[in-house]
Amino acid sequence: MDMWRNKRLRVLLWLILGMPLAGAWGQAPNSCLDCHSVLDAPLQVTPEQFSRDVHSQKGLDCASCHGGDPKKTDMEAMAKGAGFRGKIQRSQIPGLCGHCHSDGAYMRQFNPSLRTDQLSQYVTSVHGKLLAKGDVKVAVCTDCHGVHDLRAPRNAQSKVYPLNIAQTCARCHANAAYMKGHAIPTDQFAKYSASVHHEALAVRGDLSAPTCTTCHGNHGAAPPGVGSVQNVCSTCHVFQDQMFEKSTHKAAFQAASLPGCIVCHSNHDISHPTDAKLGTGPQSVCSQCHTPGDDCDQATKEMLSGLTRLNGAIQEADRILGVAESSGMEVSEARLEEDQAHDSLTKARVTIHSFRKDLVEQDIEAGLKIAAKNVQAGKDALKERDYRRMGLGFSLVAIAAVVLGLWLYIRKTEQTA
Amino acid sequence: MRALARVRDWLDERLDWAALIAPLRHKTVPIHRLSYWYFLGGITLFLFLIQVGTGILLLLYYRASANEAFESVQYIMTRVQFGWLIRSIHSWSANLMIFTAFAHMFSVLFLRAYRKPRELTWISGMLLLFLTLGFGFSGYLLPWNTLAFFATKVGTEITGQVPVIGKWLMVFLRGGEEVTGATLTRFFGFHVAVLPGIVTLLIAVHLALVQRFGISVPPGVEAEWKASPGAARQMKFFPGFFLRELMAWYIALGVLGALAAILPWELGTKADPFAPAPAGIRPEWYFMFMFQTLKKIPARIWFVDGELLGILAFGAAGLVWLLLPFFDNLGRGRGRRMILGAGIFALAYMAVMTVYGYVAK
Numbered sequence: 014m015d016m017w018r019n020k021r022l023r024v025l026l027w028l029i030l031g032m033p034l035a036g037a038w039g040q041a042p043n044s045c046l047d048c049h050s051v052l053d054a055p056l057q058v059t060p061e062q063f064s065r066d067v068h069s070q071k072g073l074d075c076a077s078c079h080g081g082d083p084k085k086t087d088m089e090a091m092a093k094g095a096g097f098r099g100k101i102q103r104s105q106i107p108g109l110c111g112h113c114h115s116d117g118a119y120m121r122q123f124n125p126s127l128r129t130d131q132l133s134q135y136v137t138s139v140h141g142k143l144l145a146k147g148d149v150k151v152a153v154c155t156d157c158h159g160v161h162d163l164r165a166p167r168n169a170q171s172k173v174y175p176l177n178i179a180q181t182c183a184r185c186h187a188n189a190a191y192m193k194g195h196a197i198p199t200d201q202f203a204k205y206s207a208s209v210h211h212e213a214l215a216v217r218g219d220l221s222a223p224t225c226t227t228c229h230g231n232h233g234a235a236p237p238g239v240g241s242v243q244n245v246c247s248t249c250h251v252f253q254d255q256m257f258e259k260s261t262h263k264a265a266f267q268a269a270s271l272p273g274c275i276v277c278h279s280n281h282d283i284s285h286p287t288d289a290k291l292g293t294g295p296q297s298v299c300s301q302c303h304t305p306g307d308d309c310d311q312a313t314k315e316m317l318s319g320l321t322r323l324n325g326a327i328q329e330a331d332r333i334l335g336v337a338e339s340s341g342m343e344v345s346e347a348r349l350e351e352d353q354a355h356d357s358l359t360k361a362r363v364t365i366h367s368f369r370k371d372l373v374e375q376d377i378e379a380g381l382k383i384a385a386k387n388v389q390a391g392k393d394a395l396k397e398r399d400y401r402r403m404g405l406g407f408s409l410v411a412i413a414a415v416v417l418g419l420w421l422y423i424r425k426t427e428q429t430a
Numbered sequence: 431m432r433a434l435a436r437v438r439d440w441l442d443e444r445l446d447w448a449a450l451i452a453p454l455r456h457k458t459v460p461i462h463r464l465s466y467w468y469f470l471g472g473i474t475l476f477l478f479l480i481q482v483g484t485g486i487l488l489l490l491y492y493r494a495s496a497n498e499a500f501e502s503v504q505y506i507m508t509r510v511q512f513g514w515l516i517r518s519i520h521s522w523s524a525n526l527m528i529f530t531a532f533a534h535m536f537s538v539l540f541l542r543a544y545r546k547p548r549e550l551t552w553i554s555g556m557l558l559l560f561l562t563l564g565f566g567f568s569g570y571l572l573p574w575n576t577l578a579f580f581a582t583k584v585g586t587e588i589t590g591q592v593p594v595i596g597k598w599l600m601v602f603l604r605g606g607e608e609v610t611g612a613t614l615t616r617f618f619g620f621h622v623a624v625l626p627g628i629v630t631l632l633i634a635v636h637l638a639l640v641q642r643f644g645i646s647v648p649p650g651v652e653a654e655w656k657a658s659p660g661a662a663r664q665m666k667f668f669p670g671f672f673l674r675e676l677m678a679w680y681i682a683l684g685v686l687g688a689l690a691a692i693l694p695w696e697l698g699t700k701a702d703p704f705a706p707a708p709a710g711i712r713p714e715w716y717f718m719f720m721f722q723t724l725k726k727i728p729a730r731i732w733f734v735d736g737e738l739l740g741i742l743a744f745g746a747a748g749l750v751w752l753l754l755p756f757f758d759n760l761g762r763g764r765g766r767r768m769i770l771g772a773g774i775f776a777l778a779y780m781a782v783m784t785v786y787g788y789v790a791k
Contacts (some may be wrong), residue, residue: 281750341696343507343694401514405687409684409687414679416681419673420675421671423669423673
């Protein structure tokens with residue numbers, strides 16, 4: 014048994030017995046895999062594993078990265094003369110990958126739309142800068158993309174598939190022991206997992222929802238600077254950005270070097286915003302800076318009151334339309350308009366980012382008008398329902414009278430007969 | 431009044447009106463403890479007449495195209511004066527008509543009114559029942575709402591399973607490979623032209639046969655009357671039975687009005703052929719027992735496809751049911767007992783599978 018545990022002996026036996034047999038079966042010789050498939054981790058690479066690798070599928074082989082000659086059936090395969098490089102040092106990995114991936118002409122033959130700026134971005138990233146300073150603990154290409162069974166990013170099993178990115182980053186960034194010596198927190202993944210963005214991505218399956226790389230970049234990963242937070246958020250939240258641009262907060266935040274959106278919404282643990290964030294309640298974010306009773310405090314109170322009024326009016330319309338529907342009344346047109354009232358509420362909530370009472374009031378008034386119309390539609394439907402039931406009552410009395418009359422007539426004629 | 435009498439005399443002189451209505455004047459209806467079952471056929475006829483009347487009114491506004499059908503029904507329900515009432519009565523009456531047609535069929539079966547010489551009356555009635563189901567199936571799609579669209583898709587898919595002609599039948603019904611606007615146009619054509627024409631003709635035949643052979647007396651009552659001839663009682667169709675039938679029609683009208691006013695027939699949402707089928711797609715209640723059977727039947731029974739076997743079984747059962755009177759004289763009362771057993775089994779099976787279809791997830 015000890016004999017089989019001897020790694021060198023296993024490789025030797027494979028060279029003597031296995032390889033000639035493989036050749037006899039007509040397989041393309043790859044002496045690297047022949048040996049590495051029987052080695053233990055981390056040296057083990059099986060043919061199945063490598064066949065799943067996107068590079069292998071595009072016709073590249075071990076020698077493309079490691080040099081040497083896999084066609085040689087003995088230790089000649091790893092001869093220095095054949096350009097064998099052996100294990101690639103971590104510090105050399107970005108350069109090695111970039112050798113092909115930065116070559117536009119070379120990459121075009123595999124995928125003409127694939128970007129070729131990964132290496133140039135990487136050297137500007139925090140990872141790349143630290144690696145240049147000799148910190149080999151930082152992420153290099155293979156840490157995020159994998160190695161030997163590397164999948165294309167659109168493959169759901171890829172480590173950089175949108176649903177897997179946060180986990181991939183967390184492997185280092187949520188590991189306090191590994192991150193020791195780097196002055197950044199390690200709770201980002203835990204916070205992100207509780208955020209509205211994570212819910213959209215992982216629970217609702219919206220692959221366009223933000224993950225780590227959406228805000229930090231991928232190859233050029235770095236925290237957004239104070240001045241660029243608003244720009245990062247505005248890539249998705251366009252209208253909120255436009256409103257914030259119109260607000261007095263824009264200049265005030267810049268003057269105080271406050272990082273835009275995240276002052277009120279936080280960064281990794283962004284929760285679903287509620288109207289309670291406005292005003293002076295315990296969940297208010299305004300009170301972080303504003304003192305109770307100041308001009309701005311009054312304005313937010315009025316804006317909050319407007320949102321509450323509109324929300325209440327929509328709910329009342331919804332209730333009365335629900336009653337009409339459960340009575341069998343056809344109110345689908347009002348239901349359609351109800352969506353417009355909801356849109357006005359959403360728009361008002363977006364307009365809050367301008368912190369201008371007049372603009373918010375416009376949206377609220379528009380929504381209130383639609384909600385009032387819907388309440389009236391519901392009331393009309395209920396009135397119509399009562400009218401129908403009254404008509405039914407009269408009809409049933411008339412029908413009962415006819416039936417009674419017929420019965421009396423039949424009795425009379427049959428008694429006479 | 432004198433003018434009316436003159437018109438009557440004028441018609442009588444030319445058409446011999448008195449001779450024409452003489453059979454009706456002499457027509458009688460047996461009176462016994464089970465006579466109330468005789469009203470079911472008349473109520474079904476009344477509901478059919480309601481269908482014709484409300485159907486014609488709906489035609490004034492309905493548009494049979496995939497782009498306009500739903501909106502036109504919505505318009506009828508919300509904008510047209512009493513449109514909601516007409517449409518709701520049409521839908522409720524359709525369902526009640528299918529119910530009373532089934533009840534009429536089972537009452538005839540259990541009272542053994544199909545016996546010689548009324549075999550043809552039974553066959554014409556069964557054909558009318560099948561055509562009534564065809565009315566239900568074709569009319570269900572016409573509002574072009576989500577439930578109707580997917581139920582029709584499933585229903586026509588089932589016809590596609592029929593051996594040899596299944597595929598052709600499915601394409602014929604759908605007007606192509608898929609349920610589209612072409613299917614709606616076809617179903618509209620069947621519903622307002624083909625089926626009413628055939629059904630009107632068959633009703634005429636059915637009523638003529640009822641008139642020709644008279645109304646059947648159940649064998650038990652017949653035996654009692656034979657034992658004591660004095661117990662036998664008859665009622666004149668005019669006016670005695672006719673006025674009672676009229677009372678039943680008025681009551682049916684009241685029930686229809688109440689259902690339409692208290693539970694107006696809902697419209698649902700417009701069909702989107704590109705949307706995924708919503709969960710819990712079900713046919714109308716009168717197809718539920720067949721649907722549930724086909725749903726629960728094993729995928730393969732021996733070496734035969736389960737669903738195909740189910741369809742063949744229902745087809746065979748329908749054919750046997752159509753020819754039921756011819757089995758009555760088998761053996762010494764064996765055929766009669768078999769028909770009674772089959773009737774009880776069919777009624778129980780339909781009831782249980784229908785309830786199961788509604789309560790099963």
